Amino acid sequence: MNLTVENVSVSIDKKTLLRNIGLRVEAGEFVGMIGPNGSGKSTLLKSVYRILQPDAGIITLDGEEIHRMSPRQTAQRMAVVRQESPVEFDFSVREIVMMGRSPHKRLLESDTAQDREIVDDALSRVGMQEFLERSYTTLSGGEKQRVLIARALAQQAKFLVLDEPTNHLDIRYQLQIMDLVKVLNVTVLAALHDLNIAAVYCDRLYVIESGEIVAFGTPEEVLRTDIIRDVFGVETEVIIHPITGKPHITFFSDTRVRKTRGGR
Numbered sequence: 378m379n380l381t382v383e384n385v386s387v388s389i390d391k392k393t394l395l396r397n398i399g400l401r402v403e404a405g406e407f408v409g410m411i412g413p414n415g416s417g418k419s420t421l422l423k424s425v426y427r428i429l430q431p432d433a434g435i436i437t438l439d440g441e442e443i444h445r446m447s448p449r450q451t452a453q454r455m456a457v458v459r460q461e462s463p464v465e466f467d468f469s470v471r472e473i474v475m476m477g478r479s480p481h482k483r484l485l486e487s488d489t490a491q492d493r494e495i496v497d498d499a500l501s502r503v504g505m506q507e508f509l510e511r512s513y514t515t516l517s518g519g520e521k522q523r524v525l526i527a528r529a530l531a532q533q534a535k536f537l538v539l540d541e542p543t544n545h546l547d548i549r550y551q552l553q554i555m556d557l558v559k560v561l562n563v564t565v566l567a568a569l570h571d572l573n574i575a576a577v578y579c580d581r582l583y584v585i586e587s588g589e590i591v592a593f594g595t596p597e598e599v600l601r602t603d604i605i606r607d608v609f610g611v612e613t614e615v616i617i618h619p620i621t622g623k624p625h626i627t628f629f630s631d632t633r634v635r636k637t638r639g640g641r
């Protein structure tokens with residue numbers, strides 16, 4: 378399943394949040410979006426998962442315009458893990474993950490043995506099988522995040538949209554979840570803040586700044602000292618890591634750089 382975003386612009390209350398965005402994610406590709414806070418990453422993802430209707434431009438999945446699909450057709454193709462997914466009612470973990478099965482069922486159809494197996498499998502893949510009967514609202518931030526990832530897995534969509542999928546996770550689960558998503562062999566578009574994680578897991582990256590794409594390419598092409606300085610205002614040293622073979626970035630605060638250079 379591939380995604381194409383062509384000339385997409387979004388404005389809210391006369392403020393332009395995205396301007397002429399173009400990007401493509403090929404089938405099976407893992408594409409990351411990086412950029413400073415407030416640059417428009419979530420806005421673009423929201424346009425892709427149809428929470429926002431762009432003012433201009435076209436977004437297609439396998440050539441089909443997403444804003445013409447029914448919500449059910451979209452959910453059969455696309456699973457979304459958002460930064461915060463507020464749950465108002467006291468659902469159990471099992472119920473939350475089972476929601477991932479609903480695009481595949483008819484209205485009021487009861488859960489089958491196969492649905493239960495898929496839910497169990499999804500929970501065990503994120504290390505949450507022990508929490509099946511727990512109330513979702515009692516979970517820690519990281520546990521909630523893993524349950525939402527399990528729900529996306531249970532949805533068995535061929536296209537995954539991830540908005541900061543690992544922001545609540547400790548380092549072990551960050552790597553585990555990224556490894557898990559990587560081996561699913563689905564198409565992924567993910568907004569990521571951790572540039573070193575983006576370097577290791579993404580096939581290609583788009584850099585977004587003030588609502589515009591300012592760079593794109595492989596991690597090697599994009600994660601350069603000059604680009605990171607221009608976009609994030611941070612000094613770095615970038616090496617190709619001898620073990621991963623991918624760029625590895627060390628960050629320096631401005632004060633530290635000035636001190637080392639003998640400034641004030």
Ligand SMILES: Nc1ncnc2c1ncn2[C@@H]1O[C@H](COP(=O)(O)OP(=O)(O)OP(=O)(O)O)[C@@H](O)[C@H]1O
Pocket residue numbers: 389390392394412413414415416417418419420421
């Ligand atoms: N409904 C809205 N009304 C007005 N401004 C909005 C709205 N939604 C988003 N914005 C603004 O649009 C800009 C882009 O926001 P967005 O959430 O897409 O950024 P982001 O790159 O995902 O940021 P972060 O890294 O902080 O999550 C921000 O300045 C934000 O305040």
